[in-house]
Amino acid sequence: MGEEAPEFRVDTITFGSKDCQQNAIDVGDKTYVIGRTDDDAKSSFGIKILDKLTQTWIVPTVLGAQPPSKSHSAILVNDEKILIVEKGVSLNDSIWFLEIDTPFVKQQRKIKGSEVVSWSKGVLGVAQKPVVISGPSGVGKGTLIAKLMKEYPSKFGFSVSHTTRSPRVKEIDGVHYHFAGRSKMEQDISEGEFLEFAHVHGNLYGTSIEAVESVTDEGKRCILDIDVQGARSVRASSLEAVFIFVCPPSFEELEQRLRARGTETEEQIQKRLRNARAELDQSNSPGLFDHLLVNDDLEACYENLKKLLSLDDDHKDSDGCYGKATACYSILSKTESKVFLQSETGEVVKGGASMLAVDLSSLTGGAPGRTRGLKTHSVNSIDNGLKGIR
């Protein structure tokens, strides 16, 4: 649904506020107007899209946490996203992307049947790939993960899923799961907050994007304990991960472990065992799991898990040494793969540079979480910066 467009002049567009800064970015037949409103002492972004063919304004649904509103500069990175650089904050907090036509936005547009854009925070440096651990109920995934967390509390972090199932004795809300009502969880899913979700053994389970990103933000490698449907969804998502399937030594042993755990009724055990057969069948699906682990002897399996994780330890430290810099930047210009930022004051402060090139070629992740993999390097002048990429 649109409203008729007024004559288009960037400097006359307002969002009903007194103090308002706008950027107008042309992308094909559309113009994205990113404005900042200062109503009721609270500053926030307003986004409007002008369809130039029909001359109508569209107000899109905006997903994801928005940047702190102060003032900003903006530039089109490619047909999928707009780079926003916040002024007056350190580099670590200043780089944001407004996704306008990424795969995630396309998917959300399809679900909602209306226009969608989404925010994603740019993060300097590459993080270790999260680890997805799947396997039938009772195989020992939780036991293995608990051992890993206990031995390496600062290296690994657990992605706390949401579920509509009731808590077991000793399960703590926010630690083992976020125990959620179905309607609230469905609402959050429809608002694009979940990386994946699935109906498992009669309940709804899901991994919020925040559950994974908050672990990665702490500098830890994120471990997900999810079912095979969830693993498939993550494989299909923009999150690059390592996928491990844990098998039982036999079906009889699996049944025995599930019964010995004593957390399910007979009916639930039967349902979990039925589902286990289907999950075991899918463990060999081409291209789904990177590694299979048999959990026969617990200690031996745990040692194998640790070996896999160190093999996959592809962590590279960021070469962007300006992440902690306190200098504030704004956008100066752009080439195919780099955006040049200039220090707002022009002065070189400790840990900063008067001009930075942000390399956009190795970005991972995306809306509505974090866009990771940003690399920066200092340049002495725009000419030198350009020479480097010619």
Ligand SMILES: Nc1ncnc2c1ncn2[C@@H]1O[C@H](COP(=O)(O)OP(=O)(O)OP(=O)(O)O)[C@@H](O)[C@H]1O
């Ligand atoms: N190698 C093993 N040998 C014997 N018992 C085990 C082994 N690994 C785990 N167990 C036991 O099996 C039971 C199920 O383990 P756990 O709860 O970790 O399974 P799970 O895969 O996380 O199940 P769910 O998917 O239902 O959460 C627990 O009682 C655990 O102590």
Ligand SMILES: Nc1nc2c(ncn2[C@@H]2O[C@H](COP(=O)(O)O)[C@@H](O)[C@H]2O)c(=O)[nH]1
């Ligand atoms: N797709 C997802 N599956 C999940 C998630 N969190 C847990 N699980 C899987 O559910 C079953 C049952 O777990 P339980 O705690 O009720 O025994 C198990 O296979 C888990 O791996 C999730 O976020 N998404």
